[in-house]
Amino acid sequence: MSINRRDFLKVSGMGAASALIAGCAGMGASGAKPKVVVVGAGFGGATCAKYLRKWGPNIDVTLIEPNDKFVSCPRSNLVIGGLRDMDYLTHSYDSLAKYGINMVKDMVVAIDPAKRTVTTKGGKTFGYDRLVLAPGIDVRTDTVKGFQEAEAAGKVVHAWKAGPQTALLRKQLEAMPDGGVYVIGIPGMPYRCPPGPYERISLVADYFKKAKPRSKILVLDSNPDIASKKPLFTWAWNSFYAGMIEYRGGNAVTGVDGGRMMVSTEFDDIKADVMNVVPRQRAGELCALAGVRNDASGNWCTVDFITFESTAVPNVHIIGDSVSAALPKSGHMATNQAKICAAAIVELLAGRQPEAVPVVANTCYSDTSSSTGGHVANVYRYNAEKKAFVDPGGGGATPQGDTLNHTYAESWAQNIWADVLS
């Protein structure tokens, strides 16, 4: 007695023929194990690769990252403030080996979404059934006049990607004489880590207060006002650092001069001892290579929030800072988007529907001194009508800092690093 395809489909409950081919515990287009390539091993990419393997052990996962080690930008303000060293931020990828991820130390230089391949600087080509891009941000050093020359000469840093610039900024602050001026430039929203600049100001002030109390901090903020946790930072600056910090909202930095050590806005030219200008940002260049950096501003990537698949290019997913969303650009958010994306890809590769109402939470801790801190916490729920994550309310930020939040901030760091990397 023969079984025809129609009978088989009736039993399995699957209508789509392609789903049937994919249905046997996940099969790739060629009938071999399904392949997912993840590019970028930061908070988003490393987490995605790990959870793909955890939830889809039949999936072949390749993780491509040019850096040897994971260096955490969250908590890097503690290094800049002299409270921790670079070792604290720097982690090995070795613990991910247990998941059987194919880790490739290389940089992707070309993406062919039609052929479904990525090609690396080292000349290797990887085919994929699904591609996950997690490149983080491209810092637009070209948008601040004189920045690139000054940066090359070591006169200005953004230190908005953790690594050598973090250590250099710390050295510059240590070398600064008492009574010197630290100028920090903040880009207009949206940018990576909204409270980051204000935490940096707080911890530099904490350092100055202890080591060089006549020093000043000048804040040139493109935003009209403190863009994140304003009550928390205002409380800290008034309580601990009165007279040290001058805040100028609506004062975007337009240029820097490394030779004369000057920072310019449309209003003034300011002499600085340490220049720390953070230019505006956009999704990593990889996203442009793939043709997915497609939001109205041309800066970020629009995605389907159930799967994080690009709305422009099929089978290419984007997670983390690069995503265009009314969601904070944080390491915590990237890590949690990675999990939703991983789960969705596992289901899709197995011919099933992904979770229809994903929910993602974000907690962002900011230290306000060497012993106090605060947080902002929100839960976002997928709304089918708006096709976006919506904050249903109930979240919020601490109006003042305390030692308990300071303790929980450190707990968060140890736990998220473990969640991402082990």
Add this chain to the structure above:
Amino acid sequence: MHKKLILLSAGAILLSANAFAVDRGELLASTCLTCHGAGGKSKGAAPSLAGLDKAYFVKSMQDFKSGARPASVMHRHSKGYTDAEYALMGEYFSKLK
């Protein structure tokens, strides 16, 4: 008869592929691990959730939401989920080793 048996077995094979599915409780709970630790085992001051009694978890989340139990941050997170979701997450954490 024979045809039905073969079809049912085929269906069972396809269904067993669902053994890899990420159930809603686990997916919801995964977002908690960023603060509460990989595998629900905390390396810091935040409490571990692995192996936590399900009823205790559900009651805690309800008490955080109502304010009956004071919290540093959990009053915020608890408001993002329903009672049914607490039960799903609680079920998952209770089984986590």
